[in-house]
Amino acid sequence: MRRTVVGVMGGGNVNRPTELAAYRLGELIAQRGWILLNGGRDCGVMAASAKGATEAGGTVIGILPGTDTHGASGDLDVAIVTGLGDARNLVNVLSSDVVIACSGGAGTLSEIALALKNGKHVILMGFDAGVALEPYRIGGMLTSASSPEDAVNRAARVVSPE
Amino acid sequence: MRRTVVGVMGGGNVNRPTELAAYRLGELIAQRGWILLNGGRDCGVMAASAKGATEAGGTVIGILPGTDTHGASGDLDVAIVTGLGDARNLVNVLSSDVVIACSGGAGTLSEIALALKNGKHVILMGFDAGVALEPYRIGGMLTSASSPEDAVNRAARVVSPE
Amino acid sequence: MRRTVVGVMGGGNVNRPTELAAYRLGELIAQRGWILLNGGRDCGVMAASAKGATEAGGTVIGILPGTDTHGASGDLDVAIVTGLGDARNLVNVLSSDVVIACSGGAGTLSEIALALKNGKHVILMGFDAGVALEPYRIGGMLTSASSPEDAVNRAARVVSPE
Amino acid sequence: MRRTVVGVMGGGNVNRPTELAAYRLGELIAQRGWILLNGGRDCGVMAASAKGATEAGGTVIGILPGTDTHGASGDLDVAIVTGLGDARNLVNVLSSDVVIACSGGAGTLSEIALALKNGKHVILMGFDAGVALEPYRIGGMLTSASSPEDAVNRAARVVSPE
Numbered sequence: 001m002r003r004t005v006v007g008v009m010g011g012g013n014v015n016r017p018t019e020l021a022a023y024r025l026g027e028l029i030a031q032r033g034w035i036l037l038n039g040g041r042d043c044g045v046m047a048a049s050a051k052g053a054t055e056a057g058g059t060v061i062g063i064l065p066g067t068d069t070h071g072a073s074g075d076l077d078v079a080i081v082t083g084l085g086d087a088r089n090l091v092n093v094l095s096s097d098v099v100i101a102c103s104g105g106a107g108t109l110s111e112i113a114l115a116l117k118n119g120k121h122v123i124l125m126g127f128d129a130g131v132a133l134e135p136y137r138i139g140g141m142l143t144s145a146s147s148p149e150d151a152v153n154r155a156a157r158v159v160s161p162e
Numbered sequence: 163m164r165r166t167v168v169g170v171m172g173g174g175n176v177n178r179p180t181e182l183a184a185y186r187l188g189e190l191i192a193q194r195g196w197i198l199l200n201g202g203r204d205c206g207v208m209a210a211s212a213k214g215a216t217e218a219g220g221t222v223i224g225i226l227p228g229t230d231t232h233g234a235s236g237d238l239d240v241a242i243v244t245g246l247g248d249a250r251n252l253v254n255v256l257s258s259d260v261v262i263a264c265s266g267g268a269g270t271l272s273e274i275a276l277a278l279k280n281g282k283h284v285i286l287m288g289f290d291a292g293v294a295l296e297p298y299r300i301g302g303m304l305t306s307a308s309s310p311e312d313a314v315n316r317a318a319r320v321v322s323p324e
Numbered sequence: 325m326r327r328t329v330v331g332v333m334g335g336g337n338v339n340r341p342t343e344l345a346a347y348r349l350g351e352l353i354a355q356r357g358w359i360l361l362n363g364g365r366d367c368g369v370m371a372a373s374a375k376g377a378t379e380a381g382g383t384v385i386g387i388l389p390g391t392d393t394h395g396a397s398g399d400l401d402v403a404i405v406t407g408l409g410d411a412r413n414l415v416n417v418l419s420s421d422v423v424i425a426c427s428g429g430a431g432t433l434s435e436i437a438l439a440l441k442n443g444k445h446v447i448l449m450g451f452d453a454g455v456a457l458e459p460y461r462i463g464g465m466l467t468s469a470s471s472p473e474d475a476v477n478r479a480a481r482v483v484s485p486e
Numbered sequence: 487m488r489r490t491v492v493g494v495m496g497g498g499n500v501n502r503p504t505e506l507a508a509y510r511l512g513e514l515i516a517q518r519g520w521i522l523l524n525g526g527r528d529c530g531v532m533a534a535s536a537k538g539a540t541e542a543g544g545t546v547i548g549i550l551p552g553t554d555t556h557g558a559s560g561d562l563d564v565a566i567v568t569g570l571g572d573a574r575n576l577v578n579v580l581s582s583d584v585v586i587a588c589s590g591g592a593g594t595l596s597e598i599a600l601a602l603k604n605g606k607h608v609i610l611m612g613f614d615a616g617v618a619l620e621p622y623r624i625g626g627m628l629t630s631a632s633s634p635e636d637a638v639n640r641a642a643r644v645v646s647p648e
Contacts, residue, residue: 117268130292454616
């Protein structure tokens with residue numbers, strides 16, 4: 001039976017508080033029994049969230065940009081090797097039941113934009129997505145969370161609406 | 163010999179002033195002897211810029227998301243049929259020597275972000291790309307144009323730096 | 325810790341003996357503790373192998389061509405939604421530690437070819453891949469199995485060489 | 487107005503007679519007023535066919551696998567830079583009105599298979615595509631040519647049926 005997949009996006013080069021938040025997100029996602037999906041690389045938000053999920057006994061799927069697992073986080077249970085470079089960003093968001101976006105740069109912004117365009121709810125954690133995506137706040141597709149706990153509570157309402 | 167390719171991005175559903183600006187961009191790009199590249203569909207900025215370039219005697223390449231040419235603008239000289247859906251946005255920007263972004267939504271924003279991440283200059287025409295991409299203004303990768311003429315002059319400085 | 329992923333490729337419209345073989349492959353892969361990866365659709369070799377793995381208590385990942393899970397097998401634990409159409413065939417094989425190919429048509433042949441080109445071992449089960457791929461038999465990248473048991477034994481030698 | 491695009495596929499490392507045939511194909515395609523589309527790299531069938539078309543005054547579009555034009559043939563008029571690796575093989579064939587396949591290996595075979603699966607006519611020139619694709623000979627989707635002239639005549643019947 002298909003399991004819930006929560007995508008965590010964010011930069012490969014982030015500050016320590018962002019890494020700690022990403023780690024906590026991974027933990028909370030694992031504790032919910034959800035699968036964590038991210039970009040799979042061994043840096044930044046990807047590495048930290050994977051580590052958090054793994055250490056909480058969860059399952060992690062990494063969607064890698066390259067043609068092999070070189071540079072992958074050691075905390076992936078499954079590596080999806082795409083060979084697509086940045087085009088794999090679309091796979092990241094389409095495969096997620098809901099997307100949580102931590103701090104990041106242009107790559108993360110492209111994921112937020114592609115997620116919303118494809119009807120996915122996006123929960124921002126410290127990411128200012130700009131005015132171009134403001135229309136998605138109407139109707140609630142785009143929201144902001146104040147903490148990892150808040151983000152995961154919001155994700156829960158998306159994947160299990162009452 | 164490889165010809166200069168200028169990408170024009172923008173929404174499929176835009177207002178009349180944006181369409182007029184896109185048409186003018188197409189004309190100016192054609193008059194420079196450059197190839198116009200866009201997303202190829204028969205709507206919005208894509209259709210208008212293609213029409214402008216064609217009516218000025220230029221060449222237009224459309225990078226289509228679907229698996230055939232259904233829904234393509236009638237003003238394409240060449241249809242690149244990708245079958246990749248929104249993942250073709252990456253192809254749009256990697257294939258452009260410089261990217262001009264008109265008004266648009268999440269799809270256009272994803273193209274701006276992917277372009278900058280991949281080292282392409284982006285010239286904004288009435289698009290507010292938000293604070294996440296502000297770092298790219300430093301160094302001049304991301305600039306704003308006040309008119310189609312200004313945008314094309316800026317593009318010229320990118321493709322033929324003195 | 326990364327788990328072993330075995331890809332099972334094959335047609336969406338196959339005869340009953342092929343479905344039975346695919347089901348058996350799924351069972352055997354699950355019993356080995358490997359993850360089954362396939363194209364994820366609810367037909368042919370994909371549906372049968374997923375069912376076999378699920379009923380044996382295994383884990384199934386389906387790499388879907390569309391932009392949502394419409395048409396997916398009910399036996400997937402995780403749906404990777406690519407939106408890439410047939411370009412997802414590359415993802416199928418790059419993500420597999422070894423590929424087993426059952427009967428199929430042009431799609432399956434493209435997967436066999438892409439797998440070999442990218443250095444993946446391919447085990448054929450009743451698929452005649454033609455002379456163009458014969459060079460890969462030298463060195464043992466391309467072999468043929470006489471049964472699901474034989475195929476899985478061959479896969480074991482690839483993923484856990486002594 | 488959209489121009490006819492003929493795709494020429496084939497290996498990056500081929501013998502001299504194959505290169506000569508690819509060069510001749512490029513010439514003949516240019517003389518017909520068609521655009522030549524190929525994989526764009528500076529080797530084998532790609533380089534030879536591009537050179538033939540260019541020296542006959544034609545237009546060449548190369549669909550490159552990498553994220554920039556490094557390694558591209560010097561005879562491209564337009565480089566479509568995909569960043570998709572081998573997944574660009576799908577773009578090659580979907581963008582061609584008809585596909586001519588010269589000698590090659592697994593990559594070329596994947597293109598033949600993907601072309602047929604997507605309803606494109608394929609004309610083989612010295613490529614043995616194997617029994618798996620034999621069904622496509624029925625109905626005439628897959629044919630064999632005895633020379634570049636024969637291949638281009640066959641292509642003409644596909645793109646301009648009487």
